[in-house]
Amino acid sequence: MSRIHGVSAFGLRDCATVTDGKCKTNGLYLADAVLPQRAMGQIRTGEEAEAERIHSGLQWPPEARVSPGKPLRRVPIPVAWSLLVDAGDRSVSWEGGNGVSIPLASILAAHIKGLLDENEFTYGNQERAVVAIPDHLDEYGQESLLKAFDNNQDQVCLLWRPVAAAMAWLDAAKPRDLRQGDFMLVIYLGPDGMEFTTFELREETQDGQRFVLPVRNRPVRAPLPPGWEWACVLSAEADQLCREDHGAFWQAFTIFPELWAAIAGAPWDNGNLPRPWSAHRGWRLWNPDSNLLEKTLSCRLEQSEILRELLKGSCKLPPANRQNSGENWGAHLEAELKAAYAAHAGRLRGAVLCGPMAPEQTPSWLNPELLGVGPDTVPSSDTLWLACACKDPVAAGARLFGERLAAGLPTYLDTLPSLALLTEVKGNLDWVDIVESSECAGGKTYRFFRNCRG
Structure with missing residues (x-):
């Protein structure tokens, strides 16, 4: 039987990594990676990176100094995630000086490998890791991240971060009496990004067991400020x-x-x-x-x-100037919450507030009366779950996804993008949908196409 690890690796050191039921919380410190002095050298992460003085910002020794426009060998992990999302279908690397140029995906893979090593991941045949990724990371970025695991990429799979949190909540809360249009909300506050994601809910039964699944829609708006x-x-x-x-x-x-x-x-x-x-x-x-x-x-x-x-001296791609919804952070978060809630006409059956930067108490910008659900410290139906680091639903949901996938059980539903073919039918040109269904099972390859012969 496979041993599944769930990984949440978005840049606050030792804050939100759960695997095999273990949790480590040693404080909110920014995670970073230190690039090697020469090409083909080793990228240092975790405690090894923190022990290095290179580009730490100190005035002494000289190698600790940082200056505008000069390459940095120290890479903040949340910034690397944001840049990889902003890059879209472009290749982007980090220049460390002395001819050292390393793809951002390789830096992030090294960070993830470091977390897996800390949690005794052996890369054996029965080891599998499910790595949570930002909701806006496109297919090109996903592929580059997987390739960065080299010979171990078959043991690693990726899962959208809000989907992981939604699966964790639904598995525990198991809301009943579902109606058409019922939905849930995941609010993620992290150093690399902020996400307000809603999911319609579907009910499935397999082998006499009931599952409530989130239905993911592809993001239609640009990422929010990190x-x-x-x-x-x-x-x-x-x-x-x-x-x-x-x-x-x-x-x-x-x-x-x-x-x-x-x-x-x-x-x-x-x-x-x-x-x-x-x-x-x-x-x-x-x-x-x-x-x-x-x-x-x-x-x-x-x-x-x-x-x-x-x-400027390290990455040719500058961080995107992401659009906001208010003059200050409080107004921005409140506006995003209202917009996410207003996007659905059905009943909100539950919400999750999570992420390394999420407060343990209900923040003033989050009005439970607006949502119609009260706060709770445990995941339960028709409540707002205030999830702390040790109950990180992203890592827990990633692990749950891997376990269900291995057992052949339902995970989530993904909404397929529209795909049509301009076809001549009886002498007339018309667009014909070639995708049989608008939804497919998460984690499985969709292979069914409509017969388009005219």
Whole structure:
């Protein structure tokens, strides 16, 4: 019997990795990868990357310094995910200097492999890994990610991140008395992206067992601004030095946990503060005030210029200026919630609030009365599940998908894009649909086409 691992690897170190029922939560720290000095060298991730001083933002030693326009060997994982999504069907690499150029997919694969190694993944014949991916990662990006696993790609499969969370909730909540048009909502708040995804619900029975399946629709809107943009803006709220000192900003962004904790509404350990902070004009003390928690939602929603200046020498593809729905983060999230809910006329049977940056308490922008479901700490029908890191539904749902796929059980339904052929029928040209069904079973190859002979 296969041993299935579910992987959620979106860039906050040791925060949301669940596999084989284990959970590790050691704090909200940005995950990054360190590129080798020479081509064909090893990419360092996890604790090995954190132990490296290269491009850490410190003023000493010299190799720790960062400068606008110069290649960076340290790659923030959430930024790499965002760039891979933005690239679409284009190849995109990260320039590390000295002729080192590594595809973003290979960097992310190295990060995922590091997480699998930490969780004793052996790459044996009975080992399988299901890796959650952003909802907007297109087929080209998926293929490049799988190819980056080289000889082990047959042991790795990919699953849309919101589908994984939906499967985890439905498996536990098992809503009954379904009506046509019933739907659920997944809200994901992560450093690499934010997603508000709705799923219509279908009921299937196999071998006497009842399954409620989410129906996925392909995204029709562009991706929303990622969580790392939020952390960049919040860094200036913590200390104005982060607007002008590239090295000081880089340390706050990549090393210090307080920005990410504030966004997640989590208190931080004041015993570690004040912390020595290397700045261009000498040492300072990093000591953000506790009221930083109150400033998170009022932060302006804008693109970080200082981070873009630092990335110019490393990636030819700049981060996309993604469209927002409000002047500040609170208004933006509230507007996205209302838009997602209004897209369906049926009943909302449940919602999930998850992701490394999701607060454990109901945030002010999320009105349960609007949704008509009350908050709960466990997944149950007609409620809003506030999922913490140890109950990460993305990793848990990815593992569930792999288990069901191996057992031949229903997983989810995917909506197929329209596909038609311009055909001559009795002397007239007409578009004929060549796809038999608009929905197909998730994880299985769709092979059935309409007979198009005129």
